[in-house]
């Protein structure tokens with residue numbers, strides 16, 4: 001006779017960030033909510049032990065970017081300016097969510113974001129003293 005034995009999963013696997021480290025370049029004029037990157041991760045456990053939560057844990061100066069905790073999609077959170085901050089070095093973390101949060105496991109890695117220059121500054125020092133036209 002078959003006895004229903006369910007193998008209980010224990011949280012013995014770390015989540016793994018699959019596509020980091022990564023470099024991306026976006027326009028300094030990218031509007032708020034623009035797509036920056038889709039961070040992918042996997043976890044060999046099942047259920048809560050593989051339920052993943054994403055975060056930006058360092059380098060997010062002035063909260064310029066945000067990450068969707070569930071999908072791992074990074075978007076622009078504030079207007080950017082290459083002349084002020086030309087690049088960001090974000091530390092992305094992913095963690096699993098076991099029933100006992102004290103045994104959660106994580107992974108960290110870098111997402112480098114470079115801002116591409118746009119011609120958004122007037123050449124004020126070269127401005128002719130008299131209007132020519």
Ligand SMILES: [Ca+2]
Nearest residue numbers: 013045049096
């Ligand atoms: Ca796990």
Ligand SMILES: [Ca+2]
Nearest residue numbers: 081082083120
């Ligand atoms: Ca600018």
Ligand SMILES: [Ca+2]
Nearest residue numbers: 117118119120
């Ligand atoms: Ca510029």
